[in-house]
Amino acid sequence: xxxxxxxxxxxxxxxxxxxxxxxxxxxxxxxxxxxxxxxxxxxxxxxxxxxxxxxxxxxxxxxxxxxxxxxxxxxxxxxxxxxxxxxxxxxxxx
Amino acid sequence: xxxxxxxxxxxxxxxxxxxxxxxxxxxxxxxxxxxxxxxxxxxxxxxxxxxxxxxxxxxxxxxxxxxxxxxxxxxxxxxxxxxxxxxxxxxxxxxxxxxxxxxxxxxxxxxxxxxxxxxxxxxxxxxxxxxxxxxxxxxxxxxxxxxxxxxxxxxxxxxxxxxxxxx
Numbered sequence: 001x002x003x004x005x006x007x008x009x010x011x012x013x014x015x016x017x018x019x020x021x022x023x024x025x026x027x028x029x030x031x032x033x034x035x036x037x038x039x040x041x042x043x044x045x046x047x048x049x050x051x052x053x054x055x056x057x058x059x060x061x062x063x064x065x066x067x068x069x070x071x072x073x074x075x076x077x078x079x080x081x082x083x084x085x086x087x088x089x090x091x092x093x094x
Numbered sequence: 095x096x097x098x099x100x101x102x103x104x105x106x107x108x109x110x111x112x113x114x115x116x117x118x119x120x121x122x123x124x125x126x127x128x129x130x131x132x133x134x135x136x137x138x139x140x141x142x143x144x145x146x147x148x149x150x151x152x153x154x155x156x157x158x159x160x161x162x163x164x165x166x167x168x169x170x171x172x173x174x175x176x177x178x179x180x181x182x183x184x185x186x187x188x189x190x191x192x193x194x195x196x197x198x199x200x201x202x203x204x205x206x207x208x209x210x211x212x213x214x215x216x217x218x219x220x221x222x223x224x225x226x227x228x229x230x231x232x233x234x235x236x237x238x239x240x241x242x243x244x245x246x247x248x249x250x251x252x253x254x255x256x257x258x259x260x261x
Contacts, residue, residue, distance in 0.1 A: 006095040013105050021112045025119060032169040034120065034240050041116065045109045053101045 005059030013052040020044025120170045121242020127168045133161040133233040133249045135178065141212060143224070143261050151224035153217050153256060157195065159233075160208040166237050166245075167202040174199040175236045180217055181250075182229035191232075192217050226258045 001009065020041055028037025095101050141154040159178060166174055177196035184190055194213040199205050217224075230252045237245040 001096060009101060010095050010104065013101070014108065017105075017109055017112055021116055025116055028120075029123060029169060034169050037116065037120075041113065045105075048109070049102070049105055053098060053105060055098065 001055050001059045002062045002064065004062040009052045009059055013048055016048040016051065017044065020048070117241040121239060124168050124170050124237075124239060124242065124245070127165075129163075129165040129247075131161065131163045131165055131235070131247075131249065133159070133163075133251070135159050135231045135233070135251055137254060138210065140257060140261070143257060143259075145222055145260060146218070149222050151219045151222050153224055154212060155194070155217065156210065156212050158208065158210050159195065161233060162206045163199060163235060164202050164205040166235065167205060170239045170241060171202075172238045172240045173201075174205065175238065177234050179232045179234060180229050181232050182223075182227050184219070184221065184223040186221065190219070192219075224256050225260070227256045229254050229256070 021044070024037045024040035024044065027040055028034060095104065136158040137155055138158050139156040141156060143151075143153045145151055157178070161176070163174060163176065175196070175198055178194050179191045180194055181189060181191050193215050194217060195209075195211060196214065197209075199207075230250050231254060232248050232250050234248040235246065239245075
């Protein structure tokens with residue numbers, strides 16, 4: 001799962017659960033059945049699990065683009081300038 | 095959220111938090127209900143009334159209990175426990191409560207009832223104070239919710255009197 005997919009999965013999880021909770025509570029309260037509320041919410045939790053927990057393909061639409069190894073070799077890291085820095089250290093120690 | 099386990103854990107935690115919240119709201123919604131229960135108790139017969147060798151009075155009654163407790167039930171009610179107590183005052187104790195009958199009402203359909211019964215539990219006074227005693231019948235109830243706060247209340251019915259003589 002890529003970065004965008006992780007963000008999407010978390011948001012989907014939260015929105016779906018809250019939405020199911022609201023629907024379940026409203027339905028249960030209106031028809032006066034506690035059991036209905038629990039059943040609707042349980043169904044919602046199962047559905048949300050199926051949607052957000054497995055690593056579905058639509059969570060992998062934004063793969064990270066790494067630089068080619070060849071590209072990296074063209075721009076080698078700068079070497080630190082050894083002589084000047086070492087002399088400074090010696091002087092400071094004295 | 096990078097792995098299966100993390101996502102499953104996050105979902106479970108959030109789902110249970112919301113469930114707890116829903117239960118709290120269900121319990122709070124019970125406060126919107128304003129019940130109007132009614133009850134009536136008649137003494138059909140005084141079966142016997144005697145003094146024990148140790149000096150305690152005991153009376154046996156046949157009661158007719160009529161009650162309508164349907165308005166106590168809400169969507170969050172598991173069951174209602176009711177009991178009838180005889181309450182009276184004696185020189186030694188300012189309040190004596192003796193439970194005479196109890197019952198569990200499992201559903202709203204059974205909450206409007208009448209029952210004719212001898213007292214289920216014995217009415218014995220701690221002493222010989224029952225002759226000519228004026229007393230109250232009190233119908234107590236405890237509403238047991240599916241989740242959340244338990245409610246209790248009572249109806250007091252006064253103006254009953256026991257006979258002057260043992261029989």
